[in-house]
Amino acid sequence: MRFSYKPIVQRFDIPRPTLIEWKKRAKKEPNNWRVKHLEYLQNQVILEEETIKELSKLSINYEEIFLFSAAIYMCPIKNFLPKQQFKKALKDFAYTIHDSVEFRHDFAKDIWSIKLNDGSDRRIADYYRVFDLLEQLNAFQYFVLFNKIVNFVNNVRLKIDIGYSDGFVGKTWQELYSLQKEFSRNSIEEKFSDILVR
Numbered sequence: 001m002r003f004s005y006k007p008i009v010q011r012f013d014i015p016r017p018t019l020i021e022w023k024k025r026a027k028k029e030p031n032n033w034r035v036k037h038l039e040y041l042q043n044q045v046i047l048e049e050e051t052i053k054e055l056s057k058l059s060i061n062y063e064e065i066f067l068f069s070a071a072i073y074m075c076p077i078k079n080f081l082p083k084q085q086f087k088k089a090l091k092d093f094a095y096t097i098h099d100s101v102e103f104r105h106d107f108a109k110d111i112w113s114i115k116l117n118d119g120s121d122r123r124i125a126d127y128y129r130v131f132d133l134l135e136q137l138n139a140f141q142y143f144v145l146f147n148k149i150v151n152f153v154n155n156v157r158l159k160i161d162i163g164y165s166d167g168f169v170g171k172t173w174q175e176l177y178s179l180q181k182e183f184s185r186n187s188i189e190e191k192f193s194d195i196l197v198r
Helices: 006-012 016-028 033-055 062-074 083-094 106-111 127-136 139-159 173-182 185-191
Strands: none
Touching (some): 016 033, 033 139, 062 127, 062 139, 062 185, 083 139
16 A cells, blocks of 8 residues: 655654655565654554544534643643643643733633632633543544644744743733734634534
């Protein structure tokens, strides 16, 4: 069966000539680590494509991806986390203390959208919505979705260099406006059109 190298090049940033060289070894050295690794990467791409199809049937909404993405960006999380670790980070993020002026920006209000009924002005993020989504996912579905979101967020990080600042504190209003644009409904629906419910 013929296999295109393009998905591996795009997904793993391995140059096509390298993959062709690995493939050439398949007949002469079937147990060579490069041959085995290429086979693993081919299987990984196929499994991820099938898993995206499964995710598209789960009624995932913009709001879930928005909060998932914002938490990964702001925490900041750069690599895969097991589900329970991510749930803890997400819950901590949801209950972030809003003591600085940056939390008056509309982008912050989009994230921390639920007002607490404790007589204060405190708000929390709707993390239960993401928890409900996470509970629907098996381990590999979670892995694929998490990595898809991390790739999206890392592209945002390349566009908007926030330097020393983690979270909201220390960000300029221009940075927050730029982030709001990158995490807008249109942007997320475009990047996640293969899995989102319309």
